[in-house]
Amino acid sequence: MGLTVAEIKGRLHEADEKEFAVLERALVADTRKGVREAVEAARRRLAAVRAERERLASLYAYERALAAERGGTVIVGLDEVGRGPLAGPLAVGAVVLPEDPIVEGLNDSKQLTPEARERIAGVVKQVAMTWTVEYIEACDIDAAGMTASLVCAFRRAVAHVEEAGVHPDVVLLDGNPLRMDAREVNVVKGDTLCASVAAASIVAKVERDALMCRYAEEYPEYHFESCKGYASPAHIEAIKRYGLTPIHRVSFCTAFTQQSLF
Structure with a gap:
């Protein structure tokens, strides 16, 4: 093809399935290691793209079949x-x-x-x-x-x-x-x-x-921006230290709660 290994890698990296088929045929006799590796990398990339396309199609087809039934x-x-x-x-x-x-x-x-x-x-x-x-x-x-x-x-x-x-x-x-x-x-x-x-x-x-991040601004001691309300060690420690806020589920916190301070 008269191209450098870097140029071939670039074209393979951008190629869709149709373009790859053309490039693969043109490069079949090119024995340079970098070219062979680039061809294999492109083949794997396109296989992954194809698999993802099929996975997505199956998500839509499955639920449409359920509806059709x-x-x-x-x-x-x-x-x-x-x-x-x-x-x-x-x-x-x-x-x-x-x-x-x-x-x-x-x-x-x-x-x-x-x-x-x-x-x-x-x-x-x-x-x-x-x-x-x-x-x-x-x-x-x-x-x-x-x-x-x-x-x-x-x-x-x-x-x-x-x-x-x-x-x-x-x-x-x-x-x-x-x-x-x-x-x-x-x-x-x-x-x-x-x-x-x-x-x-x-x-x-x-x-x-996003809602829990807004609550984190109102109740910064509880680290809601990172734990999103789940039972992280820092969140549990904050409950033990500061008590419950109005957004806590009291029935979920009985193992480590004190009376609400809010």
């Missing part, structure tokens, strides 16, 4: 964030995605970096037919318990979707049955299998994390 096409995916923290609300996200465009990077929110979650959540909010995040506050979790709080939050989320003029045929929930809606379909590990549930998990996580 029930004679519907409009899907709302729901997922909860913040079931286990000592402080802060329970958050339930609900997202209704169109079939197109496919949102790149959708996955279980726990599998993504904070930066990736922020980016993907922004795309979801732009392309979704509608979305919402509903909260159940700590005092209400203490009063009603977690199961009732989950049912309440999920129902609020579905109601918000319908108030926006979108009427789901299928309500997809991550995890075990809650029997909160006649349209409910439960998918264990739904945030890794269903596009709309993954989107709901990401949006709920981003929104709740």
